[in-house]
Amino acid sequence: MNIFIPLLVGILIGYLFRTRDMRVDLDVPMSAVLLLMIFFLGVKVGKVSVSTGWLLGSSIVFAVLTIIGSVGVALFLGVRR
């Protein structure tokens, strides 16, 4: 299924909630679904043989370089208040 379908349907339903002044607390369902999904993601990853050291090291490289990139471009553009 295309990822855009549930996204667009959700946006439409959310918009309808807003126009009808209905507030829905999404924290609990979102947290529950997220934890279940992360668990299933872990199961998928666990089935594949992958080096934990490579995974952790590469994660840090990506995190640091994406942060440097974001701050660097913002400084280059001279974004100010």
Added chain:
Amino acid sequence: MRFVLYVLAALLLGMTIGHFYAPDFGNLYELMLYALIFIIGIDLGMNFRASELRKLGKSALFLPAGTLVGSMLGGLVAALLLGINLRWGLAISAGCGWYSLTGPLIAQYSPVYGALGFLSNLTRELLTVLLYPSLSRRIPAEVAVTIGGATTMDTTLAIMTKFGGREVAVIAFVHGFVLTAVIPFLLPLILGL
């Protein structure tokens, strides 16, 4: 912060069970992903207001655009350094700290790069919490907001408000808000390249 520990525990438990028992859960993972995307959509539909963007003028769009472009440039460099296909590098970095969306979306194509997307973006969120207090004193506090990526509208907003001030809080919220609206559309496009 406690929720991050739950997330890590869920990931480690899943990896352990997957490694030792290799159970077949069918398409439960995909169902959870679509449920999550659906809930994110409802959240966006309930909260997206164009008027909030107008309040901040051009910087409301320039700052998140800079964050996204810079993040993707950093991702390309990381992919080249690590010898990873550039498409994975772009996808991982386009998540801008939104680990709960990036990891699962990429995992549809590759579980290993899904895990890398998840952990990289989780690490970015943790580094934001650790680095923002000192970085906001060395460079303009509103520019330092960019390190948080999409997380600046929720999980890292408190730390930015505390160390950047109330004015930065508004900028941080809108910054994260714009990225949160863009990333769910951008990531599938990159993965479809």
